[in-house]
Amino acid sequence: MAGWWARHVPINQETVRHFTSEPVPYHLRRWWWCLGGTPAYLFVVMATTGILMTFYYVPRPPEAYYSVQRITEEVPYGWYIRSVHRWAANLMIITVILHMMRVYFTGAYRCPREINWMIGVGLLVTTLLFGFTGYSLIYEQLSYWGVTVASNLMEATPLIGPWLARLIRGGAEVGETTWVRLFVFHIGVLPTIMTILLICHFTLIRLHGVTPYRFPDEPEGKTYPFFPDHVLTELAIGVFLMFLLTCLACIFPAELGPIANPLVTPEHIKPEWYFYFTFRLLKLMGLTWAVLTLGFMLFITLLWPFIDAAIRKYWPESELSVYIGIAAVVLLCVMTVWEAMEGTVF
Amino acid sequence: MSDEPIKEPTTGDEQPSRRGFVTTVLMLASLVASYGLGLVYFLRFLVPPIRWRRRELFVTTVDRVPSDRALVWVGPDGQEALIYNLNGEIVAFSNVCPHLGCHVHYRPSEQRFVCPCHQGVFDLEGNPIAGPPAEENTPLKRYNIVVRGNAVYLEILEEA
Ligand code: HEM
Numbered sequence: 118m119a120g121w122w123a124r125h126v127p128i129n130q131e132t133v134r135h136f137t138s139e140p141v142p143y144h145l146r147r148w149w150w151c152l153g154g155t156p157a158y159l160f161v162v163m164a165t166t167g168i169l170m171t172f173y174y175v176p177r178p179p180e181a182y183y184s185v186q187r188i189t190e191e192v193p194y195g196w197y198i199r200s201v202h203r204w205a206a207n208l209m210i211i212t213v214i215l216h217m218m219r220v221y222f223t224g225a226y227r228c229p230r231e232i233n234w235m236i237g238v239g240l241l242v243t244t245l246l247f248g249f250t251g252y253s254l255i256y257e258q259l260s261y262w263g264v265t266v267a268s269n270l271m272e273a274t275p276l277i278g279p280w281l282a283r284l285i286r287g288g289a290e291v292g293e294t295t296w297v298r299l300f301v302f303h304i305g306v307l308p309t310i311m312t313i314l315l316i317c318h319f320t321l322i323r324l325h326g327v328t329p330y331r332f333p334d335e336p337e338g339k340t341y342p343f344f345p346d347h348v349l350t351e352l353a354i355g356v357f358l359m360f361l362l363t364c365l366a367c368i369f370p371a372e373l374g375p376i377a378n379p380l381v382t383p384e385h386i387k388p389e390w391y392f393y394f395t396f397r398l399l400k401l402m403g404l405t406w407a408v409l410t411l412g413f414m415l416f417i418t419l420l421w422p423f424i425d426a427a428i429r430k431y432w433p434e435s436e437l438s439v440y441i442g443i444a445a446v447v448l449l450c451v452m453t454v455w456e457a458m459e460g461t462v463f
Numbered sequence: 464m465s466d467e468p469i470k471e472p473t474t475g476d477e478q479p480s481r482r483g484f485v486t487t488v489l490m491l492a493s494l495v496a497s498y499g500l501g502l503v504y505f506l507r508f509l510v511p512p513i514r515w516r517r518r519e520l521f522v523t524t525v526d527r528v529p530s531d532r533a534l535v536w537v538g539p540d541g542q543e544a545l546i547y548n549l550n551g552e553i554v555a556f557s558n559v560c561p562h563l564g565c566h567v568h569y570r571p572s573e574q575r576f577v578c579p580c581h582q583g584v585f586d587l588e589g590n591p592i593a594g595p596p597a598e599e600n601t602p603l604k605r606y607n608i609v610v611r612g613n614a615v616y617l618e619i620l621e622e623a
């Protein structure tokens with residue numbers, strides 16, 4: 118039997134062993150150095166539960182809403198699959214942000230890992246777009262008005278705005294075809310982009326190795342093998358995550374708001390929490406400034422490793438990057454909490 | 464010693480290698496051009512053409528247009544207009560907020576239009592008085608009104 122396989126799939130055993138037992142530096146025993154593995158695991162959870170829901174979902178309003186209702190109320194374990202998908206999405210966004218903070222505050226984005234930071238920013242944007250398109254698919258009131266606001270926001274982008282807006286709407290206005298497009302983005306385009314970016318991300322991590330670091334109580338240069346040690350650790354984290362997701366799904370199952378009504382914007386409207394920041398920003402300034410500010414922030418984040426390098430060239434000992442990082446985190450938190458606390462004024 | 468640069472020994476290879484360079488450039492250029500053209504077609508494919516159509520829709524009769532509150536008119540495709548008599552002139556505002564497209568709510572008690580999305584506020588003449596629309600000074604869009612005899616028509620532009 119082994120001989121049969123060896124003949125039909127002629128892989129060199131040595132190569133396999135070499136590839137899978139890549140030594141992992143000892144500081145990765147600390148969980149916060151492995152935070153990147155969590156969104157990766159969650160992505161697999163999302164793909165699995167997502168493919169399951171695709172068996173029932175109908176990407177055309179208003180059936181879209183009724184198909185989600187059917188998944189939630191009739192299909193065996195539908196509520197569970199949907200709730201896990203929803204919670205995994207939220208956790209994914211949280212863990213991506215935590216991972217990004219770990220990378221930032223340990224300076225792991227610095228030379229030679231700038232490109233991987235930029236790929237990471239691509240992953241962050243893709244994750245957020247997953248959240249937006251996914252939320253829209255439900256076709257509840259907030260989905261409809263979220264899509265309306267977001268597509269108009271896209272339209273305000275300089276130069277490519279009108280094209281982008283028409284691309285997402287499939288016409289001049291938000292309508293039936295828009296939901297087919299949101300669906301295609303959510304289950305086709307974004308997963309493809311995500312997969313490609315993840316392959317690049319992981320390849321670069323393998324090529325560079327994780328940023329070296331040594332905690333005081335650790336032996337110099339000690340490592341442990343990727344397989345089986347690190348894989349086992351990640352699998353154990355995975356089991357814990359499934360447990361956590363199941364608890365969350367049971368205690369706070371995904372709900373279904375009122376069906377979209379293209380005629381009436383509801384009095385109380387708020388996006389998902391991870392867009393509170395943007396939402397607050399839109400209330401604080403006129404549209405042009407809001408678009409410019411968002412674009413500028415994305416641009417700075419994307420090119421941060423190079424900006425940081427320039428700063429450190431002039432002030433080699435400066436701790437500026439840490440302060441800027443803290444300021445950014447505080448700003449994000451303040452805007453998010455501010456939006457969360459505000460009961461609609463009118 | 465002279466400063467003259469040392470010449471590469473010329474061999475018979477020189478001509479072919481220069482030709483090789485040109486061929487490579489041409490090859491790359493045509494590859495970029497052909498795959499690029501394909502990409503342009505793909506991107507064009509994704510964005511459907513839009514044809515607009517102008518229509519006049521009957522709304523109401525002149526004597527039924529109120530002056531103390533807005534008449535909310537809902538068109539066949541969900542367009543909504545807020546119609547009223549403003550000092551003798553019949554006006555119709557679109558209820559689509561010029562900020563990011565939510566539908567404004569009419570507050571008869573305050574004589575204001577309020578957008579629930581980012582708290583844009585408009586007065587009865589459609590002028591923005593608070594929120595993001597005021598920052599950008601974007602008023603509510605006005606529909607053209609056509610009065611024929613006693614009949615009031617609204618001119619709308621819609622996707623054909
Ligand atoms: C879907 C989202 C993402 C996944 C699955 C992912 C996965 C990973 C994994 C498994 C690692 C190995 C080290 C660790 O676990 O901390 C890593 C490292 C890294 N990630 Fe991510 N990541 C994601 C998003 C991001 C984002 C948003 C950024 C930053 C903008 C980023 C930047 C980096 C960088 C620079 C490294 C190298 C760190 C080092 O060498 O110490 N990643 N990523």
Ligand code: FES
Nearest residue numbers: 560562563578583
């Ligand atoms: S959409 Fe009306 S204020 Fe933003």
